[in-house]
Amino acid sequence: MRTYYSDDHRLHHGRCELIDGQLMPCFEMPSRADHVLARVQARQLGEVLPPQDFGLAPLQRVHTDDYLTFFRGAWERWAATNTDGDLLPYTWPARTLRQVKPTSLHGELGYYSFDGGAPITAGTWQAAYTAAQIALSGVADIQSGAYSAFSLCRPPGHHAAGDLMGGYCYLNNAAIAAQAFLDQGRQKVAILDVDYHHGNGTQSIFYDRNDVLFASIHGDPTAEFPFFLGYADETGEGAGQGLNFNYPLPAGSDWPTWAAALEQACDEIDRYAPDVIVVSLGVDTFKEDPISQFKLDSPDYLLMGERIARLGKPTLFVMEGGYAVEEIGINAVNVLEGFKRATQETA
Template sequence: MKVIYDEAQKKHYPGFFLTSGARAPNPERPERADILFDAARKAGLIHAEPPDFGLAPAASIHTPEYLEFLANIHARWQHIALASDEVIPNIHPDRRDGAYPLSAVGQAGYHMADTSCPIGPQTFAAALRSAHAATHAAHLVAAGTPAAYALCRPPGHHAFRDLAGGFCYLNNSAIAAQRLREGTARVAVLDVDLHHGNGTQGVFYERADVLTVSIHADPVRFYPFFWGHADERGDGAGRGYNLNLPLARKTGDEGFVDALDRALGRIAAFVPGALVVALGLDAFEGDPFGGLSVSTPGFRRIGERIGGIGLPTVIVQEGGYICDALGDNLIAFMDGFRSAHRVPTERSLGSEP
């Protein structure tokens, strides 16, 4: 099994973010990638660097207006007198069907959901390389590799089609799912991050070809607050193709695995040709965000359950922040997943109807 990763993803280095109105060090630091990469290698994964796919994979999910914004906003921001070093919005629209501003400040508010996704000089380049990692992992799986791990940093599951948020700029899980859709009629996305995958849900909310399932801390008092509730089932053609399983704060292994079994039952009923796992390790009991209480052995059980359904799988790294057990949690998940995963290596999604 390969770990897809590019050192250029570390060039995004946000200085801070605002949390509950206070300035704090940004936890989405490049060191996360070092820890996770070392753990992947210790787990026996083989490193592969992704090729440059250009903008096309990102453009399959994100609007051209948004991609143009990401590519140019930092340079534009520097022309504003007394502007911050990084792009951080100070105004947000009260609706998204109004005028589109020409101002850099106005566009930052339009395209950035919160203050935890600052844009620096290397942010777009790093996010694009992160998306390339997800794309390459999906290419490998589409070509017949049973599973691949995309070490995506910065993460992506809070990014909508035209909106950054929650440390995320390009939605790597959605990009991987869209690539897999080229070779199979149905793809499932299973998000096991501490936080609801609101961007991924938003991307596919009106589609019936991609099932989105998320297990996460109940957003009634937890980020992202406005999405991730159990009554969100999809809309239009996508009604019934979204499942949210919010958990009470501090839920541990048993409660998480029970929810995972429900999630896997829904995925089985969808009969997908491939699976994307949005892997957050921040459900850990010792993670700095402290929302859930999954143990390190619990991550092995989660990996076993997911691997046991035997689907061609792209694992996309989402959250999981610096703590003593971050690498151990990835190793535990990978050990469990690979011990249970049984997909013939010759299977190719490209040959499916």
């Protein structure tokens, strides 16, 4: 299994995020990807390759031009104010306010954000752009005949919607990959999101479509971020009705509980019979993750990979969350090794 990776991720290193009433050091940090890469290499998972550059066009298939233009130019506008610190929003168009896009930098930032957890720094655009190219390079590998690939993306992406950033996410790498598969001839794609937090951005992008099934196993949004999406009664609409599956689980859920939800999700994916699967690979379900409440242990991730492999479909793994930094590499690579040992790869 080839891994796609770039040092560009280090260009994004936010100083702080707004959490628990404080500006705290970011849990989403460069060492996350470094630990995963080190584990990939230590376990000799396969070649580690730099991404190709497929340009802006595949990003524009998922994100609006206005959003991309804003995100790409936000730091330059902020730097021109000679203000120290990261660019963070402080106001949002809540329910009683109009959904009008202002012209000021802070107004636009609030319009395009849903929380204070996605700081923009001097290198954020380039890091996010390269992460999307890493996802697209994994697509290209599978389109060329590989059975699986690992896109070691950072920053993550599954909270980013078509015109919205938040939850450490700016560009939706998994959604960009899924759309690229479709644009290159695949008829149906399934996205399986195993991150502790619901992939609200991915759900919103494909919610009314029948060419992408979305299934997510996550912390119950009545108590867990992102709070406002991820409920079991969200099943899609229009052409997408019946193709959105959420499995919210209570805090403290262990492997047997989590695995039962995975089994249900895999049953739905089997029925859908996709041509290819994209896995939003978050490992913040780990028992010692500092911002999550599930109780999975490292050996459980081998079993997770094995079950995904039994779906019998070409599979692209796209890195999402996981913040117990010392163990993130072990847990992410365990999923990949479990998948590999349960499949016969010819690539």
